[in-house]
Amino acid sequence: MRIVVLVKPVPDPGEERLGDDGRVDRSVTAVINGNDEYVLEAALKLVEAGGGEVTLLSMSPAGITDPVRKALAMGATRAVVVSDPALAGACSWSTTQVLAAALRTLEFDLVLAGADTSDGGGGIVAAGVATLLDLPYLSYARRIEPRDGGVRVERLSADGYDVLDASLPAVVVGTQLLGEPRYPSLRGIMGARSKEIAIRSLADLGCGDRPIGGAHATTALLGTRLPAPRGSGRVVRDQDPVAAASAIIDFLVERRAL
Amino acid sequence: MSGGIWVVGEADAAGALTKLSGEVATAARALGEAGGQEVTGVVVAADPDGAAASLATFLPAVLAVRAPEAADRPAAAVVAARIVALAAAAQQPPAYVVLGASPDGRDLAGILSVLLEIGVLVNATELAWGQATGSVPAGPRVEMQPFGGRVLTSSGFTGERGIILLRPNMVTAEPLAAPGSVEGRTPGDVVDLPPVRVVERVTTESAGASIEEARVIVAGGRGVGGPDGFTGLRELAGLLGGAVGATRAAVDAGWIPYASQIGQTGKTVKPAVYLAFGVSGAIQHKVGMHAAETIIAVNRDPDAPIGEFADLFVIADLAAVVPALAAALRARIG
Numbered sequence: 001m002r003i004v005v006l007v008k009p010v011p012d013p014g015e016e017r018l019g020d021d022g023r024v025d026r027s028v029t030a031v032i033n034g035n036d037e038y039v040l041e042a043a044l045k046l047v048e049a050g051g052g053e054v055t056l057l058s059m060s061p062a063g064i065t066d067p068v069r070k071a072l073a074m075g076a077t078r079a080v081v082v083s084d085p086a087l088a089g090a091c092s093w094s095t096t097q098v099l100a101a102a103l104r105t106l107e108f109d110l111v112l113a114g115a116d117t118s119d120g121g122g123g124i125v126a127a128g129v130a131t132l133l134d135l136p137y138l139s140y141a142r143r144i145e146p147r148d149g150g151v152r153v154e155r156l157s158a159d160g161y162d163v164l165d166a167s168l169p170a171v172v173v174g175t176q177l178l179g180e181p182r183y184p185s186l187r188g189i190m191g192a193r194s195k196e197i198a199i200r201s202l203a204d205l206g207c208g209d210r211p212i213g214g215a216h217a218t219t220a221l222l223g224t225r226l227p228a229p230r231g232s233g234r235v236v237r238d239q240d241p242v243a244a245a246s247a248i249i250d251f252l253v254e255r256r257a258l
Numbered sequence: 259m260s261g262g263i264w265v266v267g268e269a270d271a272a273g274a275l276t277k278l279s280g281e282v283a284t285a286a287r288a289l290g291e292a293g294g295q296e297v298t299g300v301v302v303a304a305d306p307d308g309a310a311a312s313l314a315t316f317l318p319a320v321l322a323v324r325a326p327e328a329a330d331r332p333a334a335a336v337v338a339a340r341i342v343a344l345a346a347a348a349q350q351p352p353a354y355v356v357l358g359a360s361p362d363g364r365d366l367a368g369i370l371s372v373l374l375e376i377g378v379l380v381n382a383t384e385l386a387w388g389q390a391t392g393s394v395p396a397g398p399r400v401e402m403q404p405f406g407g408r409v410l411t412s413s414g415f416t417g418e419r420g421i422i423l424l425r426p427n428m429v430t431a432e433p434l435a436a437p438g439s440v441e442g443r444t445p446g447d448v449v450d451l452p453p454v455r456v457v458e459r460v461t462t463e464s465a466g467a468s469i470e471e472a473r474v475i476v477a478g479g480r481g482v483g484g485p486d487g488f489t490g491l492r493e494l495a496g497l498l499g500g501a502v503g504a505t506r507a508a509v510d511a512g513w514i515p516y517a518s519q520i521g522q523t524g525k526t527v528k529p530a531v532y533l534a535f536g537v538s539g540a541i542q543h544k545v546g547m548h549a550a551e552t553i554i555a556v557n558r559d560p561d562a563p564i565g566e567f568a569d570l571f572v573i574a575d576l577a578a579v580v581p582a583l584a585a586a587l588r589a590r591i592g
Contacts, residue, residue: 014406016408017405022411034522034542092378119404120402120404121380122364122367122381123364123380124367124423127366131338131372137454139365140361156516158271159461159517164332166452219378219379219414220393220414220415224410226408226409227410233565233569242582245586246586248583251552257552
């Protein structure tokens with residue numbers, strides 16, 4: 001099976017900050033978005049079991065490739081990174097258009113993406129990509145398996161899961177329930193150095209003339225502020241369990257929660 | 259000149275309106291009042307009548323759209339196709355569409371963004387109407403709390419159209435004094451999105467106390483030590499009339515089901531009281547619970563990040579505190 005995994009470089013969680021321009025500061029250490037690692041793991045397992053290859057597709061205005069290299073070290077075959085200065089400040093609508101245009105240049109049976117991203121992304125891009133490409137869309141997967149030339153997905157629901165079937169090619173969004181991602185082996189890391197990372201500009205994708213990118217963003221950041229402090233917390237230490245328990249109960253009463 | 263605001267109400271598996279939909283309707287109603295926009299509710303389902311009537315308790319006008327295929331198709335594609343058809347048939351397509359940031363709401367927003375060619379602001383925590391500023395016209399101002407709430411941002415749409423996804427538990431649902439009207443609609447020319455078939459709907463968890471709706475949450479993290487540790491937390495939750503939550507570490511370890519996970523890849527909660535045991539307070543968890551009114555943390559590690567934002571930080575071994583607290587609560591209850 002030929003699988004394309006959408007991977008997003010995000011600032012290391014906990015290190016995120018906004019730059020002076022109000023955009024996410026991409027100069028801090030970037031890692032692959034956590035949920036994307038889960039779907040990459042699922043892709044690698046599918047390929048190990050049934051043959052095929054895994055292509056990573058990523059977008060980075062500044063052409064950051066380090067996180068993609070790490071994902072290659074996990075076992076992906078090659079990577080395509082759409083990089084163009086015009087993409088700085090791109091909104092989710094633009095991102096959707098760009099990823100769909102890039103996918104039109106690739107051959108695949110399955111596109112996988114993570115359920116959402118840690119840098120404030122809302123997990124809406126993959127649904128749009130599937131719609132643009134006119135492909136079946138299956139989301140919030142806890143399990144993905146090939147079946148009768150199609151794909152079967154168990155999709156998380158409010159009280160369990162739904163079993164979904166679709167034909168291929170299809171777009172599937174996965175969750176952490178797909179299983180822990182592997183760590184790259186030393187051999188994987190060495191091998192990744194020579195793997196291909198193809199850089200594509202908007203013009204390469206035939207999007208050069210389209211209203212895509214930061215200059216055409218559908219949304220705009222208007223202001224930022226810091227949250228009001230919660231007020232300094234009270235600390236209880238060096239108490240025996242009974243005293244600690246009554247400190248909690250006193251606090252609950254004080255807050256009118258008991 | 260404007261097509262107003264549409265609120266898409268979501269029906270659950272039993273056909274009832276979700277709690278989040280009431281919150282979305284309330285927030286959109288206030289937005290419409292502030293911006294002089296008409297607000298219309300839409301419910302698309304195999305049998306939309308119940309959910310539409312519920313949505314009409316929050317909104318003056320609701321359209322109920324029957325979509326028989328919703329029974330065996332994922333909801334987002336079915337709803338998106340009807341919304342697009344309704345928008346095409348309307349005198350004016352909606353200027354703004356407000357949805358709940360549920361899994362189906364996110365899927366729907368992604369599909370609608372492409373089909374209606376409009377932008378999306380995700381994970382809204384607050385909505386207001388703002389005047390034109392710079393190149394941004396008057397319209398909704400959407401507050402978000404990215405990066406675990408370390409910063410609050412306000413955003414708008416660069417055109418007079420957009421989709422907004424509101425996070426759960428950010429608004430208290432307030433019904434109208436008198437319910438609005440419900441009107442059935444059968445839009446023609448429904449686009450056919452590529453088929454995905456629901457083969458089976460499997461129930462694995464009881465529809466017990468939902469952490470998203472609980473007033474009190476007793477949460478456990480890695481420090482709980484194992485599945486047995488959650489037994490004590492369940493007892494505490496029972497005594498406090500609350501629900502049990504967990505961090506991703508505890509879920510990944512298999513100590514408790516994913517449905518209990520709070521945080522970035524889990525649920526967002528805003529209870530009156532959040533009691534955290536053995537929870538370090540990593541950013542991925544904080545993002546899902548920092549809006550709790552009162553945060554009480556019990557942790558052995560005095561340097562745990564949760565100490566920085568807990569209202570009460572008890573530095574102690576939870577293995578001893580949990581039974582002591584349960585005993586004290588039992589004694590109180592009598």
